[in-house]
Amino acid sequence: MVVKIENLVKRYGDLLALDHFELSVKQGEIFGLLGPNGSGKTTAILCMLALLKFSKGSVELFGREMRPDAYDIKRDIGIIMQNVAVYEELTVYENIDYFCGLYVSDKSDRQALVEEAISFVGLEDFRKFYPKKLSGGLLRRLNIACGIAHKPKLIILDEPTVAVDPQSRNKILEGIVELNRQGATIIYTSHYMEEVEQICSRVAIMDKGKVIASGTTSELKNMIRTGEKITIELLDTAIADIAKTTDKISTLPSVLSTTHNGTSIQARSEQNRHSLSSVIQLLNQDSIAYGRIFCELPTLNDVFLEMTGKHLRDQQGV
């Protein structure tokens, strides 16, 4: 195990930030820590790095206890914080060189590593630029370069794509996968489920300071009752007829729940069961005019919704 956290408890006054938090990350994984804002992801990361005191529990990295003075362990860790943590007064090159220099003292080794990091994040044309001259996306890439230049074995990325344009986001995600391919173990925290689904081999879902479920994305999706979600776009249909047909759909044995809003009907099927053909048959039977029909598999948001009654993002008062 690269990371092994057991029974971690952290309090901020009366607020319980981490509630007997447990986590295990294997070597070579891209491990996603998914949870809404305020769920305790950053607190867990800071405790893991011994940057924050905790009341109870233990943290082991690379099989050794992590303490503030565990400098040998720190040497193998790269950290990329949620906010861009670079010096405004230093150029792109100087910033990467500075942070790399905290780990690598040999100047020529460092020079090669800095150049490699610059090329990895695609900042070759900006090496003499000061951070305030860079766009948001380029700044994020600089932030990542500062955290990975020394070639750490464990890279912790705390929401590195917040407020980043789609193009830069894709570039960052591709970079993370490439770092993992080169041998680094990655811990990736985010509240964007699409990103986590896209790159992570295993995921832990956090809420209120504890892990409520963990596993691969398909394992997590199999933990819930909800299966496929069918959405039918309706064409010029009377409300009374829609309601009648929706009721009929809900009586199908494979359907868990249905909703309608006057222009569309939504039906949720049970896990591993298919309702599409039966639904279409009912629509035809009732002569309901319909346009497009979408059939989606459950997402991690559905997993989170079913487990907590809340959405992952701040859309329903998370």
Add this chain to the structure above:
Amino acid sequence: MQVFKACLKIIRHNLPSMMIFLGVFIAFVMMVTLFNPQAEAVDFTASRPRMAIINDDSGQPISDGLEEYLYASATPVEIKSDSDSIQDALFFRDVVYILRIPAGFGESFIAGNDSLKLIRTTLPDSYQGVYSDQLITRYLDAASRYLQTDSSRDLQQTVANIQRDLDLEAEVTLSSHEIDNGFSSMIYYYTFMAYSLTAVMILGVSSIMMAFQQRDIRLRNLSSPVKISSYSMQLVLGNFFFSVIAAIILSLASLVFFQDFADFRRWLLLVLNTLIFAVTMMILSFLLSQFIRSRATQQVAANVVALGTCFISGVFVPQEMLGSSVLAAASFTPTYWYVRAVRMIQHMSTGGSNELTSYTNSLLIQIVFALAFLTVALVISRQRRQSDTV
């Protein structure tokens, strides 16, 4: 030494804003050098008030002697004796003092009868008027003493004696004020340097500390394998190096500006005072930077602290001209003791042990200030660090 090197790079990046304060300083030094090359007088010349004397007692030796003595000590101005001419002469500042010796004044004075008085007209609150009064009093006192003791009553001889006595002057040698070329300008330079040094220290140190105190940068630094003690030591070293280098550069610049200055011993004393002041202000800046979170606050702090302490401590206005309450308040700032030490060096005679002791005391008080600032800064810094991170 990554942290130390980063400190220097941060300073280099912030040099333009510091150069503004140094530019003001250099401009001031140039003005002092150009417009005040002989800033301090090296000899004494008595003031000669413009005086008109209307002697209605002409022919009487005592009165004539007074007129002659006053004209020898003042610049005589002739005016008409009517009331309008006298008022006009005073109004237009043709004269500052008009003395009318009434008829019979001499005889009355000899008789010891003070019923007849000299009629004096002068500008209100004029120092030349006061000085003229002193000249008259001096003559009359001397005359009075001779008349009391000289039984011969030879008035011509008495007046001659008075004149001879009053002509006597003591020889004065300004041993402690040997003004060599450029010394007074050098003193101005080092006095005014307090302003620039304070502003530059606050800007420099707070720039370093603002950069390193950003939460995420601090977390990134603390998660690295650099020992916390080494990290802190490099940070201290960076600030210390900056303050000492700034003080040395400004001190060496004084030799460039005032190349005629030859008193190396006094220059070394000035440099030592500057070094201690720079380090004290560096620590004060470290304390202030616990509260500085933005560039705007930084500029405000630099201006308010530098101008405020310098105004009350005698940088812009000599300490001798400041009120006692202002000086009492100023004595709670290191700037006051820095300026005081500079003034002591200015008035220091060769080998004066008392002055050297006072100078040393001023340095020690600055060091005490530095220790006090450091203690408070460390307590605040520790409390803030403990509030969130390890």
